[in-house]
Amino acid sequence: MDDHSSAVTAVTASVSGGVGTITFDRPERRNALSLELFGALGDHLDAWRTDDDVAAVVLTGGEEMFCAGLDLDLQSGFTQETRAAYAAACLRVYGGLLDYPKPTVAACAGPTLGGGCDIAVFCDIRVGAENAVLGFPQVKFGLTPYFSPLWKIVGLSQAKLLTLTGDRIDAAEALRIGLLDRLVPTGTVVAAATAVAASIAATSTKSAMFNKEMVLRSPAMDPISALSFETMAYREIIWHPDVVERITDAFGAIRSTP
Numbered sequence: 001m002d003d004h005s006s007a008v009t010a011v012t013a014s015v016s017g018g019v020g021t022i023t024f025d026r027p028e029r030r031n032a033l034s035l036e037l038f039g040a041l042g043d044h045l046d047a048w049r050t051d052d053d054v055a056a057v058v059l060t061g062g063e064e065m066f067c068a069g070l071d072l073d074l075q076s077g078f079t080q081e082t083r084a085a086y087a088a089a090c091l092r093v094y095g096g097l098l099d100y101p102k103p104t105v106a107a108c109a110g111p112t113l114g115g116g117c118d119i120a121v122f123c124d125i126r127v128g129a130e131n132a133v134l135g136f137p138q139v140k141f142g143l144t145p146y147f148s149p150l151w152k153i154v155g156l157s158q159a160k161l162l163t164l165t166g167d168r169i170d171a172a173e174a175l176r177i178g179l180l181d182r183l184v185p186t187g188t189v190v191a192a193a194t195a196v197a198a199s200i201a202a203t204s205t206k207s208a209m210f211n212k213e214m215v216l217r218s219p220a221m222d223p224i225s226a227l228s229f230e231t232m233a234y235r236e237i238i239w240h241p242d243v244v245e246r247i248t249d250a251f252g253a254i255r256s257t258p
Helices: 035-048 072-076 080-098 115-122 137-141 150-154 156-165 171-177 189-201 205-220 223-237 241-256
Strands: 011-016 019-024 056-060 104-108 111-113 125-129 133-135 182-184
Touching: 011 035, 019 035, 019 189, 035 056, 035 080, 056 189, 080 115, 104 115, 104 189, 111 115, 115 133, 125 171, 125 189, 133 171, 137 156, 150 156, 171 182, 182 189, 189 205, 205 223, 205 241
Parallel strands: 019 056, 056 104, 104 125, 111 133, 125 182
Antiparallel strands: 011 019
């Protein structure tokens, strides 16, 4: 169990089998984003950056809701101070997810809206339940969404549709346009997302981090630079003791097979 207190921050966190799980726990507010929730989320993510027991991270709000976006109580009562604090919280959490050194998986159920949809988009992988509803309804109030990296996931035209209209889409449409990577029955999304993260964790923390680094850096490179970078990463990881042991064990198993 993670050491951080979670009772007062509406976030719980745990680590098992190489997977760190952060659960939003404000069901009475549909897991709406408060400064406290943002702070706790950022604290757990920061703590796990250098924790070798965590190879991959799952973000979830449970089976009924992911996150309905910014808490309207906070938004309606914005002051200069709280508005600045909220902007700083966005930069910290969204920026931290965007450049996170370990793979992240969002388990999207029910309302996955506004800032909640942003969190999902800033994760590496999105597993959705059939009851998921995604979108950026804050646009209807005249507010702006995050356009990037959404457009890199769903393409420019679909990103324009979502961010210019503020219309919500169901899980089937989200899967069709690529906003969701996998769709699973309602009530199973946390287990499905955890299974994906566990599969990543099984490669070892070091391998997961090397592969995440390639995921982060290679898309911005020209093809030859990417080839060189990925070859150097391979040369480095191939000599890691965990990898050497796995390869040796695998070849030993093959040789011993009749």
